[in-house]
Structures are given as structure tokens and as C-alpha cells.
Amino acid sequence: MPENLFKLNAKEYILPGSRACQGCGLSLAYRYMLKALRENTIVTLPACCLCVLQGIYPSTPVMIPALNNSFASTAASASGIVAGLQALNRSDTTVVAIAGDGGTFDMGIQSLSGAAERETDFIYVCYDNEGYMNTGTQRSSATPLGAITTTTPILTKQQHKKDFIKIVEAHDIPYLAAVSPSYPIDLYEKFVKAKKIKGTRYIHMHIGCPPGWVYPPKDTVKMGRLAVETGLAVLFEVEDGKFRFTGRSKTIAQKGNRLPVINYVEKQGRFKKMNIEQLNQLQVWVDKKWDEYMRRAEG
Amino acid sequence: MSKVQIMTGNQAAAIGAMLSNVQVVAAYPITPQSQLAEIMSQYIEGGKLRAEYVRVESEHSALTVCISASTVGARVFTATSANGLLYMHEQLHWAAGARLPIIMCCVNRGVGAPWTIFNDQQDSFSQRDTGWIQIYCRNNQEILDTVIQAYRIAEKVYVPVMVCFDGFVLSHTMMPVEIPDAGKVRNFLPPYKPHTILSSEDPRNINPVLFPWRRENSEGILCDGYMEMRYKLQAALENAREVIMETDHAFHEVFGRKHGGMIWEYKTEDAELILTGMGSIASEATTAADMLRAEGVKAGAVGIRVFRPFPKDDVREAFKKARAIIIFEKAISYGYEGGLCSDLKSAFYGTDIKAPIHGYVAGLGGRDVKARELAEAAKASLADMKAGHIEKNTTWLNCHTG
Ligand SMILES: Cc1ncc(C[n+]2csc(CCOP(=O)(O)OP(=O)(O)O)c2C)c(N)n1
Ligand code: SF4
Numbered sequence: 001m002p003e004n005l006f007k008l009n010a011k012e013y014i015l016p017g018s019r020a021c022q023g024c025g026l027s028l029a030y031r032y033m034l035k036a037l038r039e040n041t042i043v044t045l046p047a048c049c050l051c052v053l054q055g056i057y058p059s060t061p062v063m064i065p066a067l068n069n070s071f072a073s074t075a076a077s078a079s080g081i082v083a084g085l086q087a088l089n090r091s092d093t094t095v096v097a098i099a100g101d102g103g104t105f106d107m108g109i110q111s112l113s114g115a116a117e118r119e120t121d122f123i124y125v126c127y128d129n130e131g132y133m134n135t136g137t138q139r140s141s142a143t144p145l146g147a148i149t150t151t152t153p154i155l156t157k158q159q160h161k162k163d164f165i166k167i168v169e170a171h172d173i174p175y176l177a178a179v180s181p182s183y184p185i186d187l188y189e190k191f192v193k194a195k196k197i198k199g200t201r202y203i204h205m206h207i208g209c210p211p212g213w214v215y216p217p218k219d220t221v222k223m224g225r226l227a228v229e230t231g232l233a234v235l236f237e238v239e240d241g242k243f244r245f246t247g248r249s250k251t252i253a254q255k256g257n258r259l260p261v262i263n264y265v266e267k268q269g270r271f272k273k274m275n276i277e278q279l280n281q282l283q284v285w286v287d288k289k290w291d292e293y294m295r296r297a298e299g
Numbered sequence: 300m301s302k303v304q305i306m307t308g309n310q311a312a313a314i315g316a317m318l319s320n321v322q323v324v325a326a327y328p329i330t331p332q333s334q335l336a337e338i339m340s341q342y343i344e345g346g347k348l349r350a351e352y353v354r355v356e357s358e359h360s361a362l363t364v365c366i367s368a369s370t371v372g373a374r375v376f377t378a379t380s381a382n383g384l385l386y387m388h389e390q391l392h393w394a395a396g397a398r399l400p401i402i403m404c405c406v407n408r409g410v411g412a413p414w415t416i417f418n419d420q421q422d423s424f425s426q427r428d429t430g431w432i433q434i435y436c437r438n439n440q441e442i443l444d445t446v447i448q449a450y451r452i453a454e455k456v457y458v459p460v461m462v463c464f465d466g467f468v469l470s471h472t473m474m475p476v477e478i479p480d481a482g483k484v485r486n487f488l489p490p491y492k493p494h495t496i497l498s499s500e501d502p503r504n505i506n507p508v509l510f511p512w513r514r515e516n517s518e519g520i521l522c523d524g525y526m527e528m529r530y531k532l533q534a535a536l537e538n539a540r541e542v543i544m545e546t547d548h549a550f551h552e553v554f555g556r557k558h559g560g561m562i563w564e565y566k567t568e569d570a571e572l573i574l575t576g577m578g579s580i581a582s583e584a585t586t587a588a589d590m591l592r593a594e595g596v597k598a599g600a601v602g603i604r605v606f607r608p609f610p611k612d613d614v615r616e617a618f619k620k621a622r623a624i625i626i627f628e629k630a631i632s633y634g635y636e637g638g639l640c641s642d643l644k645s646a647f648y649g650t651d652i653k654a655p656i657h658g659y660v661a662g663l664g665g666r667d668v669k670a671r672e673l674a675e676a677a678k679a680s681l682a683d684m685k686a687g688h689i690e691k692n693t694t695w696l697n698c699h700t701g
Contacts (some may be wrong), residue, residue, distance in 0.1 A: 041500040044367065051508060058514060059524040060504035061497040067370055068506040069363065069637045070389050076360035080325070080367025083351035087322035111363070114356030 008188055009035040015061040020053040023217025025208035025224060028128050029051060029181035030098075033125065033205075034064055036191030041094040042085075043068055044077040046108065048100040049134045049209075050127070072107045074099040075115035078122040091121075094195055098125040102132045105164045116171040116200040123194050124168075124203045129209040130161070137212040144232070145282050146265075146274035148214075156273050158286050168202045169238060175201040177237040177246075182208075182224025186235055186247035193237075206233035206297035214269025226264040228252075231290045243296040253297060261286055308469035311439040311476050312378065312404045312462070313338035315346045315446025318484040319402075322373040325353040325364035329383040330416045331466035331673045332406040336378060355615060362390035362403070369399040370505060372493040374450065378404035380466060381422045382411060387480060388426065391459075395430025395532060397506050398494060400453030402446060403431075407578065407629070408466040408538040409664040413469040417665020420578065424462070424630035424638055430532050432539055433606040436464040438581040439474040440557050447484055448546045448558075454491050456539045458532070465579040465629075467665070479554050487553055536608040543605060561610035563602045564617055566592070570599030573618060574677060576627040577603045577639060584627060586670035590678075598677065603639060611646045618647070623684050624656045625677050627668070627696070631660050636693045655689040659697035672697060 001115040013034035020027045026049055031232035034041070043066040045051055051068055054060055064284045069077040083093050083208050097115075099108050104126040112124060130139040131149050139149040141162040148156050169176055179187040187205070208223040210216065215223055227233035228248050235249040245253045261283050265271040274282075306314070312335055316324070324343065326336040342348040351368075353359045358379050365375040379387065382406055394401050405423045409415040423433060434449065435440045442464050449460040464470060495505060513524040523531070543559040551557035565585040567573060572591065574584035581602035591598035601617050603610065618624060626635035635641065640658035647653075657680040662668040676696055683691060 041499065042371070042497055047400055054504050054507060055649070057504075057507045057509045058516040060502070060507065062504060063502045064499060065502045066504045067367060067497065068504070068508075069367070072359060073363035073390070076355060076363035077351050077367040079360070080323070080354070080364035080369075081322045081371055083325070083353050083364060084368030084371035084373035084375075087351050087368070089369065090371075110356060111360050114360060116353065117356075 005184065007120060008032070008185070009038060011035065013063045015063070018053045018061045019055060020049065021211055021217070023220045024049070024053070025181050025212045025220045026050060026129065028184070028220070029127060029187065029205045029207060032181060032184045032188050033191050034224065036188045037094055037195055040092065041096060042067065042081055043096045043098060044074060044081060045097070046071045046099050046103045047072045047134065048103050049129070050098060050100070052134065071103055073111055073121070074103055074108050075113040075124055078124070079115045079118065082120055082122055094125070095122040096125060097122060098127065101126060101128040101130060102140045105141045105162050109167070112168070113171065116168065116173055116202070119199050121198055121200070123203065124256070125203045126164070127205045127207045129207040129212060131209070131212050133209050133212045145285070146278035147270045148273055149270070156278070163289070165204055171200070172241070173200040174198070174201055175237070175239055178204040178234055180206045180224045180228055180233055180235065182221045182228065183235060183247050190237060212270070215267055219267070223264075223267065226259070226267065229259045230261045230264045231243050231258050231286045232261060232264055234290070234291065234293055243293070245293070245297050253294060258290065300459060302621065303475050305473045306439060306476050307334065307471055307473055308439045308442050308464050309335040309471070311443035312446055312464070313342065314478060315443040316376045316402070317342050318479060318481055319447050319450045319488055320374065320485065321348070321350055321376040322544060323351045323353065323364065323368040323375045324377065325355050325361040325375070326377050327355055327358045327361045327379065327383060331408060331470045332378050332380040332383070332404070334470070335404060335406065336453045339376070351689070358386040359390060362387045362394060362401070365401045366390060366394050366397060366399055369401050370397065370493065370495070371497055372491065374491045375400070375401050376592070378406065380406045381408035383493045384422045384426060385410060388429070391426055391429035391431060394459045395595045395682055396528070398457040398532070398535070400450070400457055400491065402449045402453060402460050403459065405461050405462055405463045406466045406470045412475065415664035418468050419629040419663045419665070420465070421630045421663070423461060423463045427607060427638065430458065430536070432458055432460040432536065434460060434462050434604055435577040435606060436462065436469065437579055437602055439469060439472070440476045440556070442469065443476055443478070444528065444550065444554070444556060444558060447479070447488065448550055450488050451546050452539065452542050456535045457494055458535050458539060463578065468524045468579045483553055487550065539608050553699070559602070559604050561605045561613040562617060563604055565600040567599035567601060567617060570597050571622040572625065572681060573601055573621040573623070574598065574625050574673065575601040575603060575643070577606060578629070580627050580629055580668060583668065583670050584590065584673055587677060588671035590670060590674040596678070596681070606639070609646065610644050614643060614646050615650055615652065618652055618654070621652070621654045623681055624654050625680050626656065626658045627661050627673060628658065629662045631693070640693070655684045657683070657691050658693045660693055666695060666697055
């Protein structure tokens with residue numbers, strides 16, 4: 001296992017010049033994810049920002065074969081690739097489905113649930129930038145309480161984020177992990193591990209988005225770190241039902257030095273209309289989730 | 300060795316798929332298709348067919364599985380009906396746009412609301428413009444043979460094929476069917492070669508975002524834009540006629556049966572009145588033609604077997620001598636008339652075919668239509684035509700419209 005960044009797979013699978021925005025957290029995450037998965041991987045993806053990152057025909061900056069599909073169908077597409085490769089005796093290929101929070105929490109939930117229940121042998125990756133960014137930052141069920149989006153422009157989002165990871169976990173899959181590109185080694189190691197496991201594996205990536213969250217592009221790594229340090233994003237893995245904090249979240253759990261959510265919220269323009277009541281509600285919500293994780297880590 | 304067995308239309312379709320050595324099956328149950336999905340799982344679980352069966356959670360996913368498996372190079376099969384087909388709508392376009400030779404049986408059923416489980420063709424008719432080839436079968440033998448033919452056609456032109464047959468009327472009705480020899484089918488169907496190989500040696504981004512205009516690739520070669528790709532799909536459908544005809548001829552040579560290619564004709568040589576339609580109602584029209592002949596009317600029938608690509612040249616030839624044309628359809632383009640009626644009229648535009656055309660909508664939601672009723676309707680139309688009523692609004696057969 002690599003101790004530091006220099007020990008990661010040196011090969012690049014994304015050439016310079018992708019169409020993602022400057023400072024896009026997805027570009028970072030996708031880069032490390034592909035390094036960990038290496039060749040002999042097939043990616044399937046729906047309409048989303050990644051579809052744009054993948055390039056406009058006839059060019060693509062990505063050196064791994066990818067299949068674009070409609071918005072609701074990511075995990076079903078992976079099922080088809082797996083079945084097709086199986087029928088052709090090519091089952092050594094790693095099949096990866098990757099979609100945004102909209103294509104996962106909302107429209108893709110049915111096909112993902114179906115594929116997981118069928119124990120399809122693939123890795124499902126949700127990159128969660130907490131909104132429909134490709135279509136212009138509309139609200140999704142992953143958008144946090146109090147955030148301005150283009151469909152919650154005045155009142156802000158009135159509900160908490162859906163705890164989607166719990167829904168996935170209810171499928172009793174062999175491996176589930178949450179990562180952030182601000183902690184690339186943790187991300188890399190989890191993909192290396194996931195690749196070796198058979199069955200449905202799920203990896204949740206918390207992805208900073210400068211235009212959608214309204215912060216300067218240079219701050220993406222910082223935003224990702226603050227999310228982890230405040231507990232709004234938690235680094236962990238669940239292997240055969242056993243929960244374990246990893247990386248920075250593990251240190252926070254040990255030291256008890258989790259920061260208040262205000263440290264994260266105040267840095268992003270999307271929360272500028274958040275009122276004190278919402279801020280308190282968000283803190284209570286994060287504390288409750290964190291306590292659940294702590295109990296599971298101890299139990 | 301060929302052998303004859305008594306079987307339902309669903310069974311005939313399943314045997315056709317098995318003999319075609321499909322490698323991936325994905326289906327979701329819906330009446331009247333369910334039995335077909337069940338038989339395929341029996342074949343696969345029972346070891347009669349070596350294939351992957353993906354028991355999906357919806358029709359949208361069924362077609363998605365087929366799309367992705369076909370992309371990586373597997374021969375795929377699915378089947379559905381009515382609302383299941385409508386639920387696939389987005390993926391129907393996707394399959395044709397991605398130029399994948401997927402074969403799907405549509406076991407024709409009326410669509411809700413309100414619910415009906417019974418037969419008409421509104422389901423597949425409403426998917427007419429998705430870029431699929433549509434073939435309508437008139438009996439169970441034709442269903443089995445057409446599934447096999449469909450793979451040969453689709454894999455040559457890279458266009459998906461919908462094999463349509465009437466729910467219950469064919470799907471659940473037993474008929475004698477000759478089962479072709481498996482070895483002969485293998486020779487008839489060369490292995491499927493996908494148009495693109497997905498591999499990291501030559502990484503590609505399939506079905507990506509396109510600009511409206513054409514663009515150069517990294518080697519400076521100007522590549523298609525969206526519109527060129529759409530044009531190629533249209534051209535592929537137009538050129539499919541030749542492949543469909545060749546396939547029916549080749550099938551006849553090997554198996555001794557032909558189904559007409561684009562259309563089939565019954566006693567049209569001297570017919571002054573031609574009854575026409577698609578699927579089992581066209582088959583019923585042949586009986587009606589015989590009844591009319593017994594009463595001294597020189598009647599014949601034409602079955603439109605392939606609805607897309609539309610058999611324009613074939614119908615121009617077949618209806619050349621007709622003095623009266625009557626169309627029976629199990630679907631309608633709401634707010635106008637039956638789609639086949641419109642298509643036939645437009646096919647005759649600018650030709651010498653000036654015969655009056657009367658359109659009937661019949662059998663919606665399983666409403667019974669007997670050959671005798673078709674014959675009576677034809678006689679009424681003839682009387683109208685003789686009285687000078689060339690134009691007539693669509694008549695709803697056996698329907699209380701008052
Ligand atoms: C059936 C369908 N409905 C709507 C859309 C429009 N659409 C394209 S991408 C997208 C949002 C994607 O959001 P998400 O999955 O969160 O990914 P992101 O863009 O944030 O990366 C939507 C709504 C579509 N492509 N298909
Ligand atoms: S909108 Fe956000 S997620 Fe999408 S490409 Fe831009 S930075 Fe990345």
C-alpha cells in the first residue's frame with residue numbers, strides 16, 4: 001500500500017485539457033480513482049458533469065473506455081456490461097458505474113437498488129457535488145439544508161440531505177466506502193481494495209464544486225478538508241458489515257477535535273442566506289450522524 | 300431435423316431466440332409477454348441455452364442491459380408489451396441512436412389509462428419514430444422465423460428490430476409450428492460482430508456529447524456531427540429493405556418458408572378490392588376476402604409485414620390495380636387517423652393509384668373482430684364508394700359511437 005502520493009500508480013489516465021471547470025473536485029477524484037483501477041476497466045456513466053469532462057466527440061481526454069448512457073440507467077448499464085462480458089468469457093474486466101448525486105440519490109436509485117440486490121459484480125461510484133450541477137445547480141435530494149440553488153433561490157433548501165449511504169448499506173453489499181479527493185491516498189487505497197472484492201461495491205465521493213457552491217476554484221481541496229473536519233463528510237468504510245473510520249475522520253474520532261459546521265458554511269456563497277435556526281439544525285443533524293458513526297465504530 | 304409442434308406465439312418467439320443463440324436476455328414481466336420471459340428463464344436455468352439472464356427491476360433497465368451488453372459484443376434479446384414498452388421509450392431511441400442490433404419482441408397490447416391487458420397495436424405504433432425496424436407477424440410460425448431473420452437483418456444494418464405480434468390472439472393461441480434445425484440456424488446466422496470494441500488498448504468514449512457541427516479528431520479527420528449520425532440512421536433504415544428481402548429469400552432457400560419480406564399478398568392478382576392491415580387482423584382479412592369472393596366481389600388482401608422502414612415501393616406495386624382500398628388498424632394517431640392509413644395515402648401520392656381509401660380502426664383493447672365483420676365493413680365501404688363517397692372519416696368498427 002502506498003504511504004504517500006509518490007507511491008501511487010504514476011500513469012495518468014486523464015490527459016490535460018478536460019472540459020470540467022477550473023478547480024473541479026471531480027477531476028481530482030476521477031484522476032485518482034482511475035489510477036487505482038488501472039487498465040482493463042470499463043466505465044459507464046449517465047448525463048452529468050462527468051459526461052462533459054469525458055469530452056465532446058470525437059475527442060476524449062480519458063484513456064479508459066467509457067460508455068455514456070441515459071440519466072436513470074447507470075447501474076443497469078453496468079449490469080449489461082457485466083452480463084455481456086460474462087457471456088463472452090471476459091469477466092476479468094473491472095466494471096465501474098459512476099454518476100452524480102442526481103443520477104444516484106434521485107433518478108438512478110431504482111436501477112442501483114436492482115443491480116445491488118442482484119449482487120452484480122461491479123463498483124458503483126457516486127460523486128456527490130450536492131446538486132444538479134450540469135444543468136445549472138438545481139436542488140437535488142443531496143443538497144444540504146440552507147443551501148441556495150437555482151430552484152431554491154430565495155428560501156434556500158428546506159430539508160436535510162438524504163442519507164443515501166444508509167439506503168445503499170441496507171442492500172448488505174460486501175464493501176462500501178466514503179471518500180474525498182482532498183484525501184487522495186485514502187481514496188486511492190479504497191479503490192484498490194474495492195477492485196479486489198467481488199460483488200456490488202459502493203464508493204461515495206464528496207466533491208467540491210466551485211461554481212455550484214460559490215467559492216474560489218483554488219479552494220477545492222480546502223473545502224473538501226473542511227467538510228471532513230466538520231463531519232459533514234466522513235471518511236469510512238464498511239466491509240462485510242463492519243464499520244471503520246479511516247484517515248482524517250479516524251483521527252478526529254480519536255481526538256474528538258471535530259470543528260463546528262459554521263467553519264465550513266461561512267466559506268461558501270451557497271449558504272449566504274442560511275439563518276441561525278438552519279445553522280443550528282444543520283449542526284444538530286451532523287452531531288446526530290456523527291454519534292451514530294461513533295457508536296458503530298465502538299460497537 | 301425439423302419437427303412440428305403445437306405451441307403458443309410466446310413459445311415460438313422463445314424458441315426463435317434460443318435457436319439464435321442469444322447470449323444475454325433481460326426482461327421484466329407484463330401480460331401478455333410474461334410467458335415469454337418465463338420460458339427464456341427455463342431454457343437458461345435448465346441448461347438448454349448458454350446465456351446470462353438479467354432479472355431486471357424495470358423495462359427501462361431491461362433495455363439498458365441489452366444496450367450495454369450489445370455494445371460489448373453480446374447477442375441480446377428482450378420482450379415486453381404495452382406500458383412496459385412505453386417505459387422503455389427513452390432507451391428505444393438510445394438503442395437505435397447507438398446503432399445496436401437488439402431484438403425485442405413486442406407482444407402487442409393496448410395501453411392505459413384505463414387499464415386493458417388485451418390486444419391492440421397502440422403500444423408499438425406509438426414507438427414508430429424511435430428508429431427501430433418494426434415487423435408485424437401474422438401467425439406463430441412467422442414469429443419463430445422472424446426472430447431468427449431479425450438477428451440477421453439487425454446485425455447487417457446495425458439497427459434494432461422490434462418483432463411485433465398480437466397479444467393473446469397469437470401469444471396465447473396454440474398453432475402447429477415447424478422448429479428449424481439448430482445447425483442450419485447457426486449457419487444462417489453468422490456470429491455477431493459489434494461495430495466498436497471497448498478496450499483500454501484503444502480507449503473510446505461511446506455515445507458522448509456532440510456539437511451541432513462536424514469536428515476534427517486528433518488525426519485531423521473531419522468526423523460526423525449529430526445530424527450526420529441521424530442521417531446515417533435514416534439511410535440505414537431505408538437501405539434495410541434490400542437486406543430484409545435478401546434475408547427472406549435466403550431463409551426460404553434454407554428452411555423452405557418465406558414470409559414475404561416487406562409485405563405479403565393474398566389473391567391480389569385480379570383483386571379490385573384490397574383489404575390491408577398489420578399482424579393478425581391482416582390474416583383475418585384473407586378470410587374476409589374469401590367470403591367476399593364467395594359473394595362475387597373480387598377481393599384480396601395485403602399484409603404490411605414491415606411497418607418501418609415503410610414498404611413504399613412494395614405497396615405501390617401491390618395496390619397498382621386496386622379499385623378500392625380498405626385498411627383495418629388496431630391503432631390510431633389521435634386527432635387524425637390510423638397511421639398506416641396516412642402512410643399508404645402518402646405512398647400513393649404522385650402515382651396512378653387513385654383508388655378510394657377507407658380507414659377502419661378496429662379491435663382496440665381486445666374488442667373482437669371477426670372475418671365476417673371485416674367483410675361486412677368492406678361491403679358497406681364499397682357501397683359508399685359506388686355512391687361517390689371517396690372521402691370518409693375513420694370508421695370505428697364494432698364501436699358504439701352514437
Ligand atoms: C431523463 C432525463 N431528465 C433530465 C435530464 C437532464 N439532466 C442532465 S444532467 C442532470 C443533472 C445531473 O446532476 P447530477 O447527477 O447530480 O450530476 P452533476 O451534473 O451534478 O455532475 C439533469 C437533470 C436528463 N439528461 N435526462
Ligand atoms: S459544475 Fe462543478 S462538478 Fe461540474 S464540472 Fe464544474 S466544478 Fe465540476
